[in-house]
Amino acid sequence: MTITGELLIGLENRRGGNSQLWGVEATSGERLQPGFGGAELGDLEDACALAASSFDAYRETTPDDRARFLERIADNILAIGDELIERCMAESGLPRARVEGERGRTVGQLRLFASVLRDGGYLDIRIDKALPERTPAPRPDIRLRHIGLGPVAVFGASNFPLAFSVAGGDTASALAAGCPVIVKAHSAHPGTSELVGRAVQNAVRDCGLPEGVFSLLFDSGRQISQALVADHRIKAVGFTGSRGAGTAFMQIAASRPEPIPVYAEMSSINPVVVFPKALAARGGEIGRDLVAALTLGAGQFCTNPGLVIVLEDSGYAAFTASLADTLKQSQAATMLTPGICKSYRDGIEALEANPFVKMIAKGAPGNNFQGQAAAFETDAANFLAHKELHEEVFGAATLVVRCATVGELRAVVSALEGQLTISMHADEGDYEEARRFIPLFERKAGRLILNGFGTGVEVCHAMVHGGPFPATSDSRATSVGSLAIARFLRPVSYQSFSSKLLAAELTEENSCDSQCGRDSEL
Amino acid sequence: MTITGELLIGLENRRGGNSQLWGVEATSGERLQPGFGGAELGDLEDACALAASSFDAYRETTPDDRARFLERIADNILAIGDELIERCMAESGLPRARVEGERGRTVGQLRLFASVLRDGGYLDIRIDKALPERTPAPRPDIRLRHIGLGPVAVFGASNFPLAFSVAGGDTASALAAGCPVIVKAHSAHPGTSELVGRAVQNAVRDCGLPEGVFSLLFDSGRQISQALVADHRIKAVGFTGSRGAGTAFMQIAASRPEPIPVYAEMSSINPVVVFPKALAARGGEIGRDLVAALTLGAGQFCTNPGLVIVLEDSGYAAFTASLADTLKQSQAATMLTPGICKSYRDGIEALEANPFVKMIAKGAPGNNFQGQAAAFETDAANFLAHKELHEEVFGAATLVVRCATVGELRAVVSALEGQLTISMHADEGDYEEARRFIPLFERKAGRLILNGFGTGVEVCHAMVHGGPFPATSDSRATSVGSLAIARFLRPVSYQSFSSKLLAAELTEENSCDSQCGRDSEL
Structure with a gap:
């Protein structure tokens, strides 16, 4: 062609x-x-x-x-x-x-x-x-x-x-x-x-x-x-x-x-919430998997994990160490357009210059058309005080927010705008706490993921790729x-219609049985 | 109380x-x-x-x-x-x-x-x-x-x-x-x-x-x-x-x-379209039934028939005669508020003063709080030329638009804004023509009625009380x-959730069978 x-x-x-x-x-x-x-x-x-x-x-x-x-x-x-x-x-x-x-x-x-x-x-x-x-x-x-x-x-x-x-x-x-x-x-x-x-x-x-x-x-x-x-x-x-x-x-x-x-x-930064038992048991693993999700497709997925909210526990050091080690080994990747690459680099520069944010690690540097993955860290108070930290940096950048208490975690999640996805990493010992957070997560996102990441959007019947504003408009x-x-689609009713005027799918012969049609006598 | x-x-x-x-x-x-x-x-x-x-x-x-x-x-x-x-x-x-x-x-x-x-x-x-x-x-x-x-x-x-x-x-x-x-x-x-x-x-x-x-x-x-x-x-x-x-x-x-x-x-004027065979066979009956629908509840239904579009035929004289006779016998009715009554009277006065409109008949006069039913007549050319005739007069007022040809009928319906309902009066001999109009009616309204009127909104599964703007906003x-x-409602997805965290309605035990749940292997 x-x-x-x-x-x-x-x-x-x-x-x-x-x-x-x-x-x-x-x-x-x-x-x-x-x-x-x-x-x-x-x-x-x-x-x-x-x-x-x-x-x-x-x-x-x-x-x-x-x-x-x-x-x-x-x-x-x-x-x-x-x-x-x-x-x-x-x-x-x-x-x-x-x-x-x-x-x-x-x-x-x-x-x-x-x-x-x-x-x-x-x-x-x-x-x-x-x-x-x-x-x-x-x-x-x-x-x-x-x-x-x-x-x-x-x-x-x-x-x-x-x-x-x-x-x-x-x-x-x-x-x-x-x-x-x-x-x-x-x-x-x-x-x-x-x-x-x-x-x-x-x-x-x-x-x-x-x-x-x-x-x-x-x-x-x-x-x-x-x-x-x-x-x-x-x-x-x-x-x-x-x-x-x-x-x-x-x-x-x-x-x-x-x-x-x-x-x-x-617009979505797809928060990842790490609960303490999961962090303690497998902080290193979560850090490694996070980098894999973060750098997929040069971080250019709508569901890219741009924010990680950690309720701190003993595993935090292992988490950041693993995150840093894995990230440093990640290759730079060509971005979709020179303009997108420029925006990404500007976003990274702004984070580097932000006094309330600390760099955790960067991936391997690339050429002028490539994005270099990056992870940053801040704490709950600074995240809450600085709205610019809530904004999406389109590409393989993520920000880790350290929360010292459940109250801080709730405050941080409550302050978020609408999202496409929220992932939570939780072990059985975290479930009681996680259960209390699920209603809040539901109000903030269209899809909740347990022990995984939002990247990889299945095309299936049960998928919701959507969420409250500004993740989507609707x-x-x-x-x-x-x-x-x-x-x-919009619904239309037909009242007292002759079968000779009804659309085929609405006639008695063709209407499906009670599995898909509702045939009621109120 | x-x-x-x-x-x-x-x-x-x-x-x-x-x-x-x-x-x-x-x-x-x-x-x-x-x-x-x-x-x-x-x-x-x-x-x-x-x-x-x-x-x-x-x-x-x-x-x-x-x-x-x-x-x-x-x-x-x-x-x-x-x-x-x-x-x-x-x-x-x-x-x-x-x-x-x-x-x-x-x-x-x-x-x-x-x-x-x-x-x-x-x-x-x-x-x-x-x-x-x-x-x-x-x-x-x-x-x-x-x-x-x-x-x-x-x-x-x-x-x-x-x-x-x-x-x-x-x-x-x-x-x-x-x-x-x-x-x-x-x-x-x-x-x-x-x-x-x-x-x-x-x-x-x-x-x-x-x-x-x-x-x-x-x-x-x-x-x-x-x-x-x-x-x-x-x-x-x-x-x-x-x-x-x-x-x-x-x-x-x-x-x-x-x-x-x-x-x-x-806002909806709920057009009633009368096809020629139905008009010829039962114009008088349609005129009588129209008055019954028009005056129901002092004409204060959202689905009140405020516009009648007639493709002229031999029954037109019988239709208007019956409409006029029945209307003259209708009693004035107390309106919901003095303000609504005043607006209705203003609307009727404007129609009476409109040089492109002719009065067909009025109902019995009432007191200061009552609305007097009224029917007017115009032709397709005047209706198309005067947008004020497309506006709702909330109360028991209706306007009959005479169309000489199918082309005029199509032009008049096409010029309408979105509606809650469109009624059509059609006999079997009209069906071929009616069938050609149905797609247009569907684009204009949320409910189509054959040989009836939009008043009387059933509360049931198949009802649509809605329609394109400005009938509704959505x-x-x-x-x-x-x-x-x-x-x-809005949809939310749960990915890789433990049954211990799922809402009861989403767990295996409680999920309904294939009749209401979709369980697929794409």
Whole structure:
């Protein structure tokens, strides 16, 4: 497949007339060819008009039609072969094994949503049959299903060029829900985006779907992104990225004549809480495992453990010694973009210069495009007094907060903002205390982990990749796992409908049994 | 029970020190005693602090505990007896049968949510068991449940002093979800509010629950309402009322340091679309039934049919003649408050003065506190050209829009804002055309009704009382029926948890079978 640098507007490919942008080789900072023409407002208009006009036809395809469409996207992505892997490695600096693994995850997500569609439970079909004899008034027949919200804007994420980008979890779940998708590609990986975008576009053609189901836009600035969120035909937004951009989208969406939901995953330092018995029994092991989680993917996961809160005990020295030893042996790793690397280095410098923080250790130094892992230490009082220590440093940096008492531990956790994950390390002897903390952890995070770390987000039914603000814009949602489809659905009731007018899934013959439908006589 | 005019702050009753307000006899405009002391910010602070401190303990009561609490509230409301009915009749002007019916509905809703709690399906328990042998990486055990969002602010509605007020659907569903509730009483029925509030307060005491689970505030102005929505301890808002107040709350909620969801039900004219075969066959009948729906409860239902869009055919004359005849015989009815009556009269006057609108008929005139039903007529071109004709006139007023062609009908429906309901009157010969309109209707409304009207909102599993903005602030939600509980829940995952730390509902022994839990091997 040749990368052309074109916009994909439905089935049409056209060169954007706005400022060009280029992919950049992450390991060298050098421009990759070709240049990508930035979209103009007219291109956005065409994509939105196509999406809006295809919505009704697309959402009334059968769930099996859409399942086959998602599977075709997966097949088409695999069919690109090594070209996709190599371009993605070049643009992201991620190693081959990670990129191949991420491709597997992306394909797996598409197939997961195909299975969700075939299962049908996502429709939450509810049937309340008529009660003509009821007094004082009869009850009419009422049936409920969920339908797609409308065209969805998806923003590619820098740190998952495949799994959270053009055909990532947001796109897969929105398409499954019956919503056309307009993707604004992340400028960190335009070539990867075009390749995947063409795989989706070809699947639209292969499956004979209305062309407006998918469009892909490039833009070097903010104009297209902001106009996309503001466009009246867009009914929801999926975003993974910075807190600044996410909250800006939330503001735009809330200020529209018709406000719409924004699902923004933004900022999380993923606290790790170490309880005393676990610390005493295996402080060294926890320190070592922490470094493994911290440095995975150059620390560029949303679930990277950026904060470790330790209730001090005899194992603390072993913990920090092991943490320091392991960290010093860690290699520097190429970061996603020179800009992200610069931000990381600035963040580390700020921590080094902070008088309330002490360096524990640093990993091996690297070149200008590589992040050097780092661990710092402070105490509860200083952490509570200095809000800048609560902020995410995107990359392999972590801060250990020493708490002398349970009261300090509670104060530190209570002071945290919303998180994607909270991990706790606890042995049986800690359980009584841990149990008292769980309600607080639940209020602070979308996923709690025992004796592990938040990195490694399973794509499954029980996953919540979400959490209270500012981890995400909407704690009621997850962006990973089968429940992610619920973000793009709304319920509709049909009262006293003739079976000749009901959607197939709502008719007696097709309605599933009591396992997934609710058939009640209140 | 004596009405004291006090605020209920947890289990404490205290007189508010802010400006007093009084209930008003709807039929005469006369003040009812006693006066209610308005809440000060210190009272709000106390209520919020109590709610926040009770949240963890309350949400970890068992579902059965909460079910018994809801049933106790229902019993306590019934135990007030005729005092509640009479006070509510006085404050609302609604007739006895309606108030008694609404009490039954209120009690029924509380019991519905008790059954939802015992069923357990609302938790959406999902269990992905560990796959220790999986390659390349094992899968950990991951389990999901839903927990309450946190303390919820509920605003009583003027038009349902029982079913959408202190212990109405918002309160019942939030309490079921495990969320403490702070109610700001509607100033149209403070006495009714206090009586019901004491029933809830007594149930809190009877069931030995933490006192912060419920508080009730009065305020004659906007200060307390706005501060309540802005308070950092409040995590969601339930509201039924005007578009102005609802959108103001949406703005406050979106501008908080931590934005929160607002479930506001605001404005709907509930279009009724009459297709030609139905019009020809039974135009007279439709006109007669329309008046019955229109004048129900003095037209003060959220689902009142304020717009009738007719695709003209031979039955049009019979339709308008029957509409006019029936309407002329309708009695004027006392409206909820003198202010609502004044607004209604202003709305009717504006329609009478509108040169693009023709009066069809008016009901019998009434006194100063009564609304006189009215029906008007315009054509598609004028309706499309004059946006003021799309606005809700709260009360028994309706506007008939004549469409000469299917194209005009589509243009008129397409121009509508979001609605709670769309009714269509269609005979078999209309089905082919109706089928083409259904996708458009689905995009415009939360509930579609065939050959009926939106009034009469069943409390059941399949009900959607919601719809696209501005019908509500959030089309993903319903405020009536068992699905309403989902508004106040968020998912949380537990990874690799010891059964000793898991909530009871997530353990192997207690997890329900595949009917409500998802146990998968992806």
